[in-house]
Amino acid sequence: MRESRNGSLILDSRVRGNDANRAPSAHAIPARTHAMNFAIEDSPQQSAFRAEVRAWLEKNSPPGIEHSADPCDMTLAQYQIRRSLGRGLGEMGWLYPTLPRQYGGGDLDAEKTVILYDEMARIGLSLPPYYDAGGRMGAPTILVWGTEEQKKRFLPPICRGQVRTWQLLTEPAAGSDLAGIKTTAIRDGDAYVVNGQKVFVGSSHGADQSWAIVVTDPKGERHKNLSWLMIPMDLPGISVAPMDLLATGGEGGSGSGVKNTVFFDNVRVPADHLVGGENNGWKVATTHLEMEHGGAGRLADRRVVYEFLDFCRKPLDGHAIADDPDARAELVEMFIEAEITRLFALRNHWLSHTGQPRSYEGSQYSLRRKLSGLDIAERMLRIAGPRVLTKDERWGPLKGTVEYFQRDAITSLHPGATTDIQRVIMARRIGVGRREREKAGTVR
Amino acid sequence: MDLSLDDTQQLIQESARDFVRNACNRDALLKLDRNPAETMTMLWPKLAELGWSGMAIPEQYGGTGNSLTDVAVLFEELGTGPVPGPLFSSAVLGAHILLEAATDAQKQAWLPAVASGEKVLALALTEAQYGWSPEQVRMAARQDGSSLTVSGTKVMVHDALHATDLLVPVRVDGGSAHSLLRVDAKAKGVSIRALDGFLTAVCEVVFDNVRVSKDDIVGEPGTAWAPMQRALLRAVPVLCAYKVGGCRAVFDMSVEYSRERSQFGQAIGRFQRVQDHVIHIVNYLDSARWTTYEALYKLDSGLDAASSVHVAKSVASESYMRACDFAHEVHAGIGVVREYGLTLHTKMSRTLYHCLGGPKAHRRQLERALKLC
Ligand SMILES: Cc1cc2nc3c(=O)[nH]c(=O)nc-3n(C[C@H](O)[C@H](O)[C@H](O)COP(=O)(O)OP(=O)(O)OC[C@H]3O[C@@H](n4cnc5c(N)ncnc54)[C@H](O)[C@@H]3O)c2cc1C
Numbered sequence: 088m089r090e091s092r093n094g095s096l097i098l099d100s101r102v103r104g105n106d107a108n109r110a111p112s113a114h115a116i117p118a119r120t121h122a123m124n125f126a127i128e129d130s131p132q133q134s135a136f137r138a139e140v141r142a143w144l145e146k147n148s149p150p151g152i153e154h155s156a157d158p159c160d161m162t163l164a165q166y167q168i169r170r171s172l173g174r175g176l177g178e179m180g181w182l183y184p185t186l187p188r189q190y191g192g193g194d195l196d197a198e199k200t201v202i203l204y205d206e207m208a209r210i211g212l213s214l215p216p217y218y219d220a221g222g223r224m225g226a227p228t229i230l231v232w233g234t235e236e237q238k239k240r241f242l243p244p245i246c247r248g249q250v251r252t253w254q255l256l257t258e259p260a261a262g263s264d265l266a267g268i269k270t271t272a273i274r275d276g277d278a279y280v281v282n283g284q285k286v287f288v289g290s291s292h293g294a295d296q297s298w299a300i301v302v303t304d305p306k307g308e309r310h311k312n313l314s315w316l317m318i319p320m321d322l323p324g325i326s327v328a329p330m331d332l333l334a335t336g337g338e339g340g341s342g343s344g345v346k347n348t349v350f351f352d353n354v355r356v357p358a359d360h361l362v363g364g365e366n367n368g369w370k371v372a373t374t375h376l377e378m379e380h381g382g383a384g385r386l387a388d389r390r391v392v393y394e395f396l397d398f399c400r401k402p403l404d405g406h407a408i409a410d411d412p413d414a415r416a417e418l419v420e421m422f423i424e425a426e427i428t429r430l431f432a433l434r435n436h437w438l439s440h441t442g443q444p445r446s447y448e449g450s451q452y453s454l455r456r457k458l459s460g461l462d463i464a465e466r467m468l469r470i471a472g473p474r475v476l477t478k479d480e481r482w483g484p485l486k487g488t489v490e491y492f493q494r495d496a497i498t499s500l501h502p503g504a505t506t507d508i509q510r511v512i513m514a515r516r517i518g519v520g521r522r523e524r525e526k527a528g529t530v531r
Numbered sequence: 532m533d534l535s536l537d538d539t540q541q542l543i544q545e546s547a548r549d550f551v552r553n554a555c556n557r558d559a560l561l562k563l564d565r566n567p568a569e570t571m572t573m574l575w576p577k578l579a580e581l582g583w584s585g586m587a588i589p590e591q592y593g594g595t596g597n598s599l600t601d602v603a604v605l606f607e608e609l610g611t612g613p614v615p616g617p618l619f620s621s622a623v624l625g626a627h628i629l630l631e632a633a634t635d636a637q638k639q640a641w642l643p644a645v646a647s648g649e650k651v652l653a654l655a656l657t658e659a660q661y662g663w664s665p666e667q668v669r670m671a672a673r674q675d676g677s678s679l680t681v682s683g684t685k686v687m688v689h690d691a692l693h694a695t696d697l698l699v700p701v702r703v704d705g706g707s708a709h710s711l712l713r714v715d716a717k718a719k720g721v722s723i724r725a726l727d728g729f730l731t732a733v734c735e736v737v738f739d740n741v742r743v744s745k746d747d748i749v750g751e752p753g754t755a756w757a758p759m760q761r762a763l764l765r766a767v768p769v770l771c772a773y774k775v776g777g778c779r780a781v782f783d784m785s786v787e788y789s790r791e792r793s794q795f796g797q798a799i800g801r802f803q804r805v806q807d808h809v810i811h812i813v814n815y816l817d818s819a820r821w822t823t824y825e826a827l828y829k830l831d832s833g834l835d836a837a838s839s840v841h842v843a844k845s846v847a848s849e850s851y852m853r854a855c856d857f858a859h860e861v862h863a864g865i866g867v868v869r870e871y872g873l874t875l876h877t878k879m880s881r882t883l884y885h886c887l888g889g890p891k892a893h894r895r896q897l898e899r900a901l902k903l904c
Binding site: 257261262263264267286287330331332333334403404405406413461465468469472473474476477478479481482483487490493494497498500501505506507510511 | 686726728867881882
């Protein structure tokens, strides 16, 4: 049975690649530069790849690339540095390492991809080093649903880091109920005319294109009236206004920065920007959402936990937080939380990049990440006291990273579907109360 | 057995509700949140005028000598805002510390000004090695002829930025006993800095060779800890009541939103998962409320209240934070939009989580109160 086998999958979550001639151990190896480092043991070939990546990053990460604790603080200059690193990574095929080389990806296997993420994390960044939801989720979706011509047109600029995209799903009246959106895109000659409003979308410093779900048949039946459009953001009639949120999701160098409201006022989008066929948008959505719900995993996450353990070991005023047995017990619980989440993510990465069937695993990871995030944040507050609430230079732990995590853990309960919705999806996929199990969305 | 409010308490409740509705509506609170310094110009004179800064102070020292439960009724309403400002720090905690620790001459000299709102007190107790127990309070004061010299740092001090006078426990000449000093917040060598982040009006206070006259040693030198603990025991349930108010506001918001917001063609409150979140909130609210009320009742009746106070504080701290968590689950996206107002509570619930000791600290004290150790 799939579900029972799953338990052993978790424990045995080593990643098997083509060039691995021995099963790598999932144990932590001793530190390289940090006190804590959780890498999968490399084969000689993988070590060579790791060395190559590290050398490349050393040479090509420009000064000033460090991420701000709160992504909203990222300046335009810092953002441009990230974009230039992104273009460099794109040239190597490392920005979207698992996508096919012919479309600008790297065709890398699951293990090498882990190494890439790992090395990016070592310098405090993630892949891509800036918010690119339309690339992270949109690109694999275009791969499944686009025509050959569209793949050739849309994918290489994304994979090479030339184009950054936002995903525009949510609307004021439609969050969980994504099929209830109201933004229309009505065919008029060689264009779709878009009108409506999206909320909680995007990031700081604009986007080149936006990957949006729209209503193409206002009178059509639910789920059969929607389409996916790639919208160039420089078209007339688009306006963007920032929102003021508690936090914006995405710790550690992948954060989006500001979330926005986007208005469309008679925006004419070329008709050949519609992906997956008119009124076929719900099917396209299942692929996109599978990615968003964690179907492909999310590597090198939760660095803040390992850094926090370090912080608690260090004496301050002759006393380390970890001297206290109660604090130690909490730290251990926190570590366990982070480990489970990390392994769920690694499992999903492995399942997705070795083309194996999945069912509830995407949502399981997402749910776990959301709930454990909040749990970890609150443990930090219990363990280290009110200091975790300040980003003050003198008193705020880890340069304000922990303070951001306190806000982010609450905020992150919502993006990419709430905890409730993830539970609903899991139950349907498992087949709770129904014979028919809902299928997972196709992902490459 | 009668668990209802008496007439005075109902009056207090009504006027406090009025105040929150008018002077502290959401727009005003959002404005203060962006600009905490305005609290003292926008709110403080009104609070003083209503007589609230004198409620916990006996008539002989210029107050109205209300019961703790009366005071708590007020604070529960203020918590629904949540109304920020040093009313608790000064008029409840600070006032009680003076009542328990100060000489009668000092009470005569200082308390009327606290009651009228002219003096604003803040307790600067916690230090780098954060904690509320005596061994964690180590800052030293040096005897210096007829005065004392104080150097060191207090951190995570609530409301210091609003204070005119700081109450500062120190150890004289490195001894083990604590003395309590009254220090003018504007004295030479005192610098106060609000800490930035996910917290409200919490400060670092640095003392750099600050000279304090012997007259400003509160009560007898070296004997401050016990009276301070008695004061804390009385003040804590009032702070808990404020958190009860916070839980109530968050509960009301969530119930209302569960009716208003619809997804999939129905009110979200019809989804059992959303109902579950709301049920969590109401359970937290009532746990905080009844543990708090019992502690207040015992204190006002002169009964031994220690165990009830510790229960109340550990329950209320946890409850307010968790109630906010579940309110966020109910609201999803809109809840993290600052303008909506829920995050004012989220932030306050964290700010107050450890104030006067976190749940763990109070559980430890409960172990002692229950004679388990
Ligand atoms: C920081 C942040 C970043 C975001 N980024 C993006 C982005 O880049 N692009 C984008 O398009 N959107 C984005 N979003 C929007 C996000 O996807 C939505 O907030 C989310 O899907 C929830 O929708 P909602 O906020 O409208 O909540 P609602 O759908 O109104 O939900 C309210 C409550 O009802 C519950 N509920 C609803 N339906 C059901 C059901 N069927 N069964 C049980 N419970 C139910 C929910 O779980 C929740 O508790 C972001 C949101 C945040 C907060």
